Amino acid sequence: MTRLSVQNLSVDLGGQPTVRDVSIDFQAGGIVGLIGPNGAGKSTFLKAVLGLVPSRGKIVYDGKPLPEIDRHTLAHMTSYLPQDREIAWPLSVENVVALGRTPYLSTLSHLGTEDHAEIERAIALTDIAHLRNRTISTLSGGERARVLMARVLAQATPILIADEPVAALDPGHQIALLETLDALSSAGRTIIVSLHEIPLAARWCRRVVLLDRGSVVADGPPEDVLTHDHFAKVYGVRIHRTVTEDGLLVQPVARLPSPP
């Protein structure tokens, strides 16, 4: 079932075309990875999908166009981890994770049993239980990133959009997080992430979308997208590519000489 359909999406930022005529349908089942060089338009695309930047084209959630969905309803359908890991106040880890329940609370209501259950589940999935009473400003970059991911997981939405969720994480926590997202997608959630970690994209994404200068260059299973040709053309790098018993292994190794 198509949860989220993006048709002919274009975004201009400061007069510059940042996303150009992108059409992608997202289904449940398997992590969808958005890759591409810096400035390819990955973050802008994700923001546009959430209606956070003005765009042209059509964005449809569960058959309903985005402009007809109010913010509150949308917050029950999608959660979002921004690339910007800003936290304005020295809040406790538990408080930050609990913010994920905001869409389910009215002005005066308090966290209920279900809210607490989702918060605990998110804390366990991101391995931050030992940090729960710490102040966020005392954590390392990777720990903060996990706390913010827990906040997104606590929102418990059918669609989860994360902008570089594994950046700043150590290899153990990178794999743990991708395992979590993979399990969630198998359980019927739609998971869309942007990432620069090509080996992880090869191993964990069921579908990879390669963006360059705002346009889709390739869209398909990692075997079809993470090819020598695409890396040469988009990144200007040479890759090692082998298929092992753990699946596809792709590692960029050297810059190619720029064309004359």
Add this chain to the structure above:
Amino acid sequence: MSYRLVIAGLALLVTLLFTASLFTGPAGLDIATSFDGLFLGSNEAARLVMQEIRLPRAILGAMIGATLGLSGAVLQGYLRNPLADPGVLGVSASASLGAVIAIYTGLSAAFALALPVLAMLGAIAAVMVIQTLAGGRAGTLTLILAGVAITSLAGAMTSLALNLSPNPFAAMEIVFWMLGSLTDRSMVHVWLSAPFMVLGWMMLAPLGRALDALSLGADAAQSMGVRLNRTQTLTVLGTATSVGAATAVAGAIGFVGLIVPHLLRPVVGSKPSRLLLPSALAGASLVLAADIAVRLIAPGRDLKLGVLTAIVGAPFFLYLVIRYRRMLT
């Protein structure tokens, strides 16, 4: 300390200071006479002092303090800036300008209500300009810049009024009014300003959850269902209505809105929603206490409330700057 205990303690403090404010003044009434004057009114002089002078002063002190504390907490939360205060939007400055115009033109001498009414109009004008400049999708930076621009403009116009003031007495009156005070305010001032302050509180009080979500940035907050436009509109209108009304009757009382949230963060934590009610109560306590202090420190000299809060507040501001510098380096 439990949150409810803090609230209860602060509420008790407001009650005590409110009562103390009623019993403080140059008339030298004893407690029995004061009670008589307040509730029975068998002694006409005591009734006049208590009901017409001290009661409105105490009510205004509490309400203005609550306004400054609450709006300070909301603005710091909304702008995600610990140095924000109700003056940041330029509402205080433009309300002051309205009052100055009333004094300068002699309108306030002709009928007393002209001053608070023109001050309210000044505040409303500021809001309209801010909403035009910063409305819609504009961010917090635009809001701050708009506030700076309005403050500068209102300050320039106030200077012009002082510069061209028809006589030294008018200039004196303008300066004294701008210092901020609760002396000689009547129940008319209460009736004039209280509805607007309450209206402002009603707009600011429900913003807690949105402010909490905004701790993670505007994009994250929107993805959690926060309507940014609505939050900004309520913040701006709520602050302008309540602070505009407060300034209209008491002049500019600085630093209360800045300091109060900082005093409370170590007690109730940094979560913006948990700061709102305590900030309102602590703001009321602070202004009531300061207004008692000006009467005790220099009886008969009319020490201005705004002067005292600035003398205490400015060093505290310096301390904040030093603390944040330490955190950054």
